Every structure is written in C-alpha cells, then in structure tokens.
Amino acid sequence: xxxxxxxxxxxxxxxxxxxxxxxxxxxxxxxxxxxxxxxxxxxxxxxxxxxxxxxxxxxxxxxxxxxxxxxxxxxxxxxxxxxxxxxxxxxxxxxxxxxxxxxxxxxxxxxxxxxxxxxxxxxxxxxxxxxxxxxxxxxxxxxxxxxxxxxxxxxxxxxxxxxxxxxxxxxxxxxxxxxxxxxxxxxxxxxxxxxxxxxxxxxxxxxxxxxxxxxxxxxxxxxxxxxxxxxxxxxxxxxxxxxxxxxxxxxxxxxxxxxxxxxxxxxxxxxxxxxxxxxxxxxxxxxxxxxxxxxxxxxxxxxxxxxxxxxxxxxxxxxxxxxxxxxxxxxxxxxxxxxxxxxxxxxxxxxxxxxxxxxxxxxxxxxxxxxxxxxxxxxxxxxxxxxxxxxxxxxxxxxxxxxxxxxxxxxxxxxxxxx
Ligand SMILES: Cc1cc2nc3c(=O)[nH]c(=O)nc-3n(C[C@H](O)[C@H](O)[C@H](O)COP(=O)(O)OP(=O)(O)OC[C@H]3O[C@@H](n4cnc5c(N)ncnc54)[C@H](O)[C@@H]3O)c2cc1C
Numbered sequence: 001x002x003x004x005x006x007x008x009x010x011x012x013x014x015x016x017x018x019x020x021x022x023x024x025x026x027x028x029x030x031x032x033x034x035x036x037x038x039x040x041x042x043x044x045x046x047x048x049x050x051x052x053x054x055x056x057x058x059x060x061x062x063x064x065x066x067x068x069x070x071x072x073x074x075x076x077x078x079x080x081x082x083x084x085x086x087x088x089x090x091x092x093x094x095x096x097x098x099x100x101x102x103x104x105x106x107x108x109x110x111x112x113x114x115x116x117x118x119x120x121x122x123x124x125x126x127x128x129x130x131x132x133x134x135x136x137x138x139x140x141x142x143x144x145x146x147x148x149x150x151x152x153x154x155x156x157x158x159x160x161x162x163x164x165x166x167x168x169x170x171x172x173x174x175x176x177x178x179x180x181x182x183x184x185x186x187x188x189x190x191x192x193x194x195x196x197x198x199x200x201x202x203x204x205x206x207x208x209x210x211x212x213x214x215x216x217x218x219x220x221x222x223x224x225x226x227x228x229x230x231x232x233x234x235x236x237x238x239x240x241x242x243x244x245x246x247x248x249x250x251x252x253x254x255x256x257x258x259x260x261x262x263x264x265x266x267x268x269x270x271x272x273x274x275x276x277x278x279x280x281x282x283x284x285x286x287x288x289x290x291x292x293x294x295x296x297x298x299x300x301x302x303x304x305x306x307x308x309x310x311x312x313x314x315x316x317x318x319x320x321x322x323x324x325x326x327x328x329x330x331x332x333x334x335x336x337x338x339x340x341x342x343x344x345x346x347x348x349x350x351x352x353x354x355x356x357x358x359x360x361x362x363x364x365x366x367x368x369x370x371x372x373x374x375x376x377x378x379x380x381x382x383x384x385x386x387x388x389x390x391x392x393x394x395x396x397x398x399x400x401x402x403x404x405x406x407x408x409x410x411x412x413x414x415x416x417x418x419x
Pocket of ligand 1: 008009010011012013014031032033034037038039040041053054055056057058059209210211232233234237238241260262311354357358389390391396397398399401
C-alpha cells in the first residue's frame with residue numbers, strides 16, 4: 001500500500017527521516033519555510049576559515065556511522081592534539097579539582113560509578129540535585145555543570161535528570177568507537193550529499209513555503225494528499241504549526257527554548273592559541289562564554305587562519321542576544337584576555353545568533369513527552385496521523401535525533417502494514 005508522508009522541516013531531522021522513510025518505500029514530500037535545507041546546520045567557507053553556524057561534527061554511534069558510510073560522506077578524524085580538553089578554573093586545567101576535592105570525589109563518587117544503580121535519576125529530580133546526590137560540590141561545579149552546559153546550554157536547576165541522562169544509562173555495547181568526526185568540507189557537504197540522494201530517490205522538496213497560520217498545515221496536507229505528517233521543525237516552530245486550542249499546542253507552549261550565540265573567529269597566526277580541543281567554563285568564573293572550540297586543532301583544513309568557535313549565552317546568559325556585533329567582539333576580547341592573557345588579533349568574525357537554539361530539557365518538556373507518548377513512539381491522542389521528530393525527543397545531539405528517526409520509521413512501517 002502506498003503511503004504519502006509530509007515532513008515539515010528540512011533540517012538534519014527532516015532530511016534523515018525522509019531518507020529512512022524512502023528506503024521503506026514511503027512517498028515523501030519535505031516542506032521548509034527556508035530557501036535552503038539544513039536548519040541549524042550551515043557551513044560558511046571564507047578565505048580565512050571554514051565556519052559552522054550550528055554543529056561542527058558528529059559524535060559517532062553505530063547507526064550514524066552506518067548512515068555516513070552508506071552515503072559515502074568523506075569524513076575527517078580528529079587531529080591528535082584534539083585529545084586534550086580543558087576546564088577554566090582561574091587558569092586552564094585538564095583536571096579542575098584540588099587534592100582534597102579529588103579525595104572527596106574518590107570516596108563519594110567512585111563507588112557510585114562502579115555500582116551504577118545510585119546514579120539512576122529519581123522521578124522529577126533536576127540534573128543539579130542528581131549531581132549533588134552523587135558527586136561532591138566541587139565536582140558538580142567544575143566537572144558536571146560545565147559538561148552539561150557545554151552540550152545543552154541549559155540551566156541544570158531546571159533540567160530533568162531522567163530526560164538528559166537516560167541515554168547514558170541505556171548505552172548498549174557499541175561496535176563503533178565513540179568519537180567526533182566531521183565531513184571534509186563541513187556539515188554542508190553532508191547536507192549536499194543527502195539532498196542529492198533524496199532527490200534521486202524521488203523525494204519532493206518544497207522550499208521557501210511559509211506555513212505558520214492556523215490552517216496552513218491542513219492546507220498542505222490536502223495539497224499533497226498525505227496520509228501521515230511529521231513535524232520535524234524545532235520545538236517552538238512545531239507549536240506554531242498546530243491548531244489553536246489544541247492541548248498539544250498548549251503543552252508545547254509551556255516549554256522553554258535556550259538561546260545561544262556562536263561566534264566563529266579567525267585570528268592572525270601570531271595570536272596565542274588555545275591548547276587542545278578547547279575549553280569549558282564553569283559558571284562561577286563569572287564569564288558569559290560557555291565554551292570555546294579551537295577549530296584549527298580539531299579537524300584539518302579548517303582555513304588558512306587560526307580559528308575558534310565561541311559559544312556564548314545559554315539559559316543563564318540570555319542578555320547576549322541583544323549585544324550588537326561590536327559588543328560581542330568586545331566581550332570575546334575581554335574574556336579571551338582573562339583566559340589566555342591575549343585578546344588576539346581578529347581577522348574575521350562570523351556571528352550566528354540562535355535566540356531559540358535548543359529546547360530546555362525541563363519538567364515542561366517531560367510533560368510533553370508523556371502527552372505525545374514519546375517512549376512508545378505511538379500516535380498521540382489528539383492527532384492520530386501526526387508525529388514529531390527533532391532534538392527535543394531523545395536528545396539534542398544529531399546521533400540521538402537520528403536514532404529516534406530510525407525508531408519512528410520502523411513504527412510507521414508497522415503502522416502501514418496494519419492498515
Ligand atoms: C551552536 C550549536 C552547536 C551544536 N553543536 C553540535 C555538535 O557539534 N554535534 C551535535 O551532534 N549536535 C550539535 N548541536 C545540535 C544540533 O545541531 C541540532 O540539534 C540539530 O541540528 C537540530 O536539527 P533539527 O533538524 O532537529 O532542527 P533544525 O535544524 O532547527 O531544523 C528545523 C527546520 O524546520 C524549518 N521550519 C521551522 N518552521 C517551519 C515551518 N513553519 N514550516 C516549514 N519549515 C519550518 C526550519 O527552517 C529548519 O530548516 C548544536 C546546536 C547548536 C545550536
């Protein structure tokens with residue numbers, strides 16, 4: 001039986017889902033309001049740098065490795081110098097705890113890490129409470145908090161431990177070595193390869209379609225005579241596509257997004273460089289920067305200059321969204337001077353502002369998960385032919401979104417066979 005699926009959103013989630021559905025012989029149309037595919041993923045190649053507006057690479061999992069191999073995406077492995085990562089605690093440190101703090105860590109946390117059971121999150125526990133229950137305060141402040149902020153940019157006192165930690169506990173034995181890789185010419189190369197493949201496989205693209213009014217989605221569903229619809233937009237964009245007055249829309253309406261600014265900066269080669277992969281910055285250092293990536297040290301061919309990516313803002317620094325370009329440059333130079341003793345000679349700055357970058361994994365999102373039955377990937381109560389895909393369902397990273405898509409594609413296949 002031929003089943004037509006309308007996918008709203010041509011970001012990583014929408015495109016990879018289209019690929020999985022096409023492989024299972026569904027008819028697929030992808031609609032995006034933007035003129036180009038990719039959503040948060042865009043590569044900007046200039047004379048100085050190869051800059052990424054969103055993700056700079058993939059954390060490889062078995063499923064993602066298989067996809068990248070199937071599509072024959074040429075991948076770069078991390079450079080050897082990227083194996084070192086740093087935390088800034090008054091100075092750059094590879095291990096940020098002092099002698100007594102390390103002893104406390106050994107006595108309190110090592111038995112828990114070995115037993116694993118106490119590490120499981122309790123119902124409604126925040127990541128902050130979970131961390132304090134399992135680790136001494138210094139380890140929470142200088143290891144756990146910067147780690148989660150580096151990934152989620154969220155507020156640990158709001159984030160729900162069971163949503164965020166679930167996949168750490170569920171990790172099955174992987175065949176693929178977990179590592180960070182990137183397409184040779186950046187994330188846009190991945191998008192180009194996948195899009196070409198989708199077109200070749202007969203997926204229809206409708207780019208530049210602005211659909212946010214109340215009847216917009218229903219009109220599209222009629223226009224493309226689709227049997228199923230998947231909203232593969234960001235969480236907040238999904239809210240706007242749902243009918244006014246629906247419970248799902250109201251539930252999404254309560255969820256919060258976290259804003260972020262990513263600055264890709266090319267420096268003169270005489271500039272003092274960050275060591276290794278980059279650094280994470282604990283909140284008590286009173287800096288607005290969450291982390292810095294030393295792009296030149298992570299992958300080869302990232303441009304002629306030495307370049308860095310600065311991740312600024314997050315849930316605890318929303319004010320950076322209103323800084324103008326010069327304000328952001330001043331901020332980077334002041335904070336870089338403090339961290340490295342050198343503000344650096346800037347050659348080029350590319351700024352990506354994402355006021356609604358990522359979903360906050362808080363109790364509102366947990367309620368949404370319950371309501372739309374994310375765990376069972378089953379049709380949700382209000383709209384039985386409507387499904388969701390995206391970085392608010394199983395995790396923020398690309399590998400988690402892809403894993404979710406595989407489950408969803410399988411589910412839709414089963415649904416088709418029952419019809
Ligand atoms: C700064 C930053 C760095 C990151 N780094 C990494 C990393 O290194 N590794 C990693 O794994 N992850 C990383 N992530 C996370 C990852 O990039 C994102 O989770 C992922 O790209 C999200 O993809 P998506 O397709 O779910 O959503 P999006 O990329 O937001 O795509 C959604 C699409 O929906 C479209 N849309 C919105 N509204 C409508 C509408 N009404 N009608 C039609 N279309 C619509 C948008 O135009 C967009 O194309 C990073 C995120 C950020 C912000």
